[in-house]
Amino acid sequence: MASTEGEGGAAAPQQRKSPFKGPAELVLVSTVARRFYLDGRSKVEIAEEFGVSRFKVARALDTARESGIVRISIRVPARIDPDLSDRLRAAFGLERAIVVDGSEDPAETHRQLGAVAADLLAEIVEDDDVLGFAWGRTVNAVGAELTRLAHCTTVQLGGVVSHRTYGEDASEGSVESVRRAAQLSGGSAYPIYAPLILPDATTARALRSDPGIAGALARFDRLTKAVVSIGGWDEQSSTVYSCLDPGPREELRERGVRAEISAQLFDSEGTRVHSELDERVLAITDAQLARVPDVIAVAGGPGKTEAIGVVLRSGLISTLVTDADTAQELLG
Incomplete structure (x- = not known):
């Protein structure tokens, strides 16, 4: 079993793993989320714009939600008389x-x-x-x-x-x-x-x-x-x-x-x-x-x-x- 202790016997600090491979993926996920949630573009349109599959667009949207880039809240609209x-x-x-x-x-x-x-x-x-x-x-x-x-x-x-x-x-x-x-x-x-x-x-x-x-x-x-x-x-x-x-x-x-x-x-x-x-x-x-x-x-x-x-x-x-x-x- 691999040890979690360093040379001095102390536990090695745990680094939080980023959901992104790097800055390029972060930019892509953020931009896809903006196109979909704010601009109202369809997944097909976004896929064509960025030259990727619809599956990758869907996965980027999932990542945007899971990472906190997109936060969805349910707001019950005020009742109008x-x-x-x-x-x-x-x-x-x-x-x-x-x-x-x-x-x-x-x-x-x-x-x-x-x-x-x-x-x-x-x-x-x-x-x-x-x-x-x-x-x-x-x-x-x-x-x-x-x-x-x-x-x-x-x-x-x-x-x-x-x-x-x-x-x-x-x-x-x-x-x-x-x-x-x-x-x-x-x-x-x-x-x-x-x-x-x-x-x-x-x-x-x-x-x-x-x-x-x-x-x-x-x-x-x-x-x-x-x-x-x-x-x-x-x-x-x-x-x-x-x-x-x-x-x-x-x-x-x-x-x-x-x-x-x-x-x-x-x-x-x-x-x-x-x-x-x-x-x-x-x-x-x-x-x-x-x-x-x-x-x-x-x-x-x-x-x-x-x-x-x-x-x-x-x-x-x-x-x-x-x-x-x-x-x-x-x-x-």
């Missing part, structure tokens, strides 16, 4: 309304809304669309849940939100949504690597002339579809509220601010409220949003009903994805 969806659409004159059951856990509700909205984008986005993503927890969930998308250009609709407000990874959400959408669609990406709110108008003007940022801003007027979230005027749901000092916050509340989209503020009637903040933000304006043919709002969960109602009254939204409790409150 067609009747409630239709009633909401008719009540607010929307092009579409999609109502999901939701969950007692707000984080799970956000995930469900993101998953349904991601499936909606896969359904309605067409080749050569220009698709915009605003910042927001639910919009970030949309980006995370995307699995397929037609060839399109993706644009970030505003700067990033400070991590001091929403957690260390939140400021990356909108950038990652744009990058992921571009990766899936094979189109160009125009992220904005700058804060949503700047300390003064001079700094904001300077950043708007930066070539990278200007490239994104220039595409706001070319948008064919935009995905936005809706915030109220409070610390929990607003992207702007926590970035302001208490004085300006209260002044805007007294002026009637009750909701926002991408740092654009609205009163209870859905009328835009302008302030000095307008010159300090890097974001799409309400006037530009009004020219986008299809604006998809993804919003729901506790405490969002008033803000969603405000934005619906603004006339900017053509599609709403929300949860059943919020829909019932809106209709009530």
Whole structure:
């Protein structure tokens, strides 16, 4: 029997055996898995592309799963309420309304809304669309849940939100949504690597002339579809509220601010409220949003009903994805 001890009597270290013969096989297995699972190519097509047998393609797919390159999870889709969806659409004159059951856990509700909205984008986005993503927890969930998308250009609709407000990874959400959408669609990406709110108008003007940022801003007027979230005027749901000092916050509340989209503020009637903040933000304006043919709002969960109602009254939204409790409150 072969000894497992070295010269000094100690057991020789056990090395984990790689499932691959070398880097070339690893690249082949990874590429075959991408063609099959992400690009939707058949095993026959993949075999013809790489000049191998269908048996070898099947074996590569098995290896991809066994080695952890591919991880398959079973996700039960959120239940959609067609009747409630239709009633909401008719009540607010929307092009579409999609109502999901939701969950007692707000984080799970956000995930469900993101998953349904991601499936909606896969359904309605067409080749050569220009698709915009605003910042927001639910919009970030949309980006995370995307699995397929037609060839399109993706644009970030505003700067990033400070991590001091929403957690260390939140400021990356909108950038990652744009990058992921571009990766899936094979189109160009125009992220904005700058804060949503700047300390003064001079700094904001300077950043708007930066070539990278200007490239994104220039595409706001070319948008064919935009995905936005809706915030109220409070610390929990607003992207702007926590970035302001208490004085300006209260002044805007007294002026009637009750909701926002991408740092654009609205009163209870859905009328835009302008302030000095307008010159300090890097974001799409309400006037530009009004020219986008299809604006998809993804919003729901506790405490969002008033803000969603405000934005619906603004006339900017053509599609709403929300949860059943919020829909019932809106209709009530």
